[in-house]
Amino acid sequence: MKTGTLIKILFLLIFLLIGCIKIKQELFSTEVQPVPLLSEKVTGNQTTLVIATGDMSGVYFPMGQAMADLFRKYDGKASGTQVTNASIQNTKLVSQKQAELGFSTVDVLALPEINKNEILALTGIYSNFIQIVTTNSDIKTLDDLRGKRVSVGTVGSGTKLMSERVLKAANLASNEMDLSALSFTQSADALRNGTIDVAFFSSGLPNPVIADLALEMEISLVPISKQIADRLHEEFEFYTFDEISSQTYEGVESTPTLAVKNVLLTYPDLPKQEAYQMVKTLYDHLPELQNVHPEAMEIKLAEATVGIPIDFHPGAKQFFEEIIR
Template structure:
């Protein structure tokens, strides 16, 4: 095991020296390395010392990425893990990476868990997190105020593999807008923000914790309009999928907002694979909650993470190691 740990550290050092940083680029882990990681994380042990942890995040400007980096630092600092983040297309890709043992941990929205392509038998929940808010954004000069106004407009609905694209397409489908009159593009958060700034798109969907960094940045440069989601569409989505919550974007979230905006929110969850050992899953959750203030200091969205809500609104079996921790804390009895 010591030789394996030394091999990992040397490999990581080589990566950093040659520019393949875990923190800044998407990594494709080779099959032999993945097998080694799997063997380490499924082996028995009381801590994460010298264990490789890859955390699937999302767009580098999104909340997943900033929280993933902080978690990575925490697991290195408090557990001695060799940890790094992987830039991904977010929720759907993260569940795929984790189920294939290409990442040990991944952030995802709960609506992704019931997709046909998500193999829930291979995944286990570690803890519920904060909620994503659907934010449909345009600039004031576009004179767009409702979903109906999107007809004939250029709209970014998020990248393939993202929870943003999933919920954007569901909302547009429920709106009964003529699909042949919607000019859709599939851009990341940063690409959507830049396209709004330079006028190459008219509106963009963002599904993220609030405030979204990219929206906050452009709100300081130009006046924005936030498009509300009608109540009847929210009700149909709730009835059909059962994981969406009627919510509002508070008017003090971004500069220039004059009123709360009706929308839906979706719970986020941290997932791992079924074969993760109980002691390792236990320690992943234990470190997160024992040092939660550090995570909450990273982004305001994390202030909604609460151990009292850790097992609620998650349509996925929890890992036994995580449940052991929640039982110790008296949380299971309170559900």
């Protein structure tokens, strides 16, 4: 065989080898890809309006999708949602302008790592309820969590923040339980297959995966006593004592628990008219949100600015001032 031909074959083999290595690296790489700038232009002068939501099995996600549909339908905005770990991550994404809007519980806004100068409120919305789900009939109180396998929610979520505070208020040390940080979907699956005993959910009512679980098997909710609720309210002010109705989940009795208000966030640089129009669209077409999820029934214009610990965007202020006049 001629030397020239051998060289060509050798180069071809090297080229194929490099290609295979590259493909393998792409398939098995564990590197986290950077979040793209979500406000980048998509068509002409139009920008994508992205709403940071949460777990696809929670309430933030379908509510965010419904809002995106409203903004697309009535404001002509190219809109979409981003799945996240919820409140803490959403707040950070908005403050970094990697999302135009984001859902968060108001307790997150007081955390020291949150840059309060880079976020503003558009409107207060419905409340989240702490739902402590178990398939173990022997678990009836928070004290019964000792020695149990407990999911406290994902890192960056309001669920994890609230669950850790509840456990501390109940004098339960982390080393007294086998803790895991699972998403809503992962928690529901783990309850189904018996790999955990208890899962915390901070969510609107009803939470879709809890509702499905209640139809498949017998579950119960662990109550939070008024004493613990009052202790947490005194320390953090954002939490209120409330109740999950027996009408919420199949076969589950009314259960006392904690609630915390949700807020829709944006960043200060969002144009005033754009913020104004989004809030107006949301309230003008609120029945369409209510058709998507019953929790939207709890979004009330009269309570939109109540209990929100940060400033409102100038566009939102203008809307609420016009309504009050």
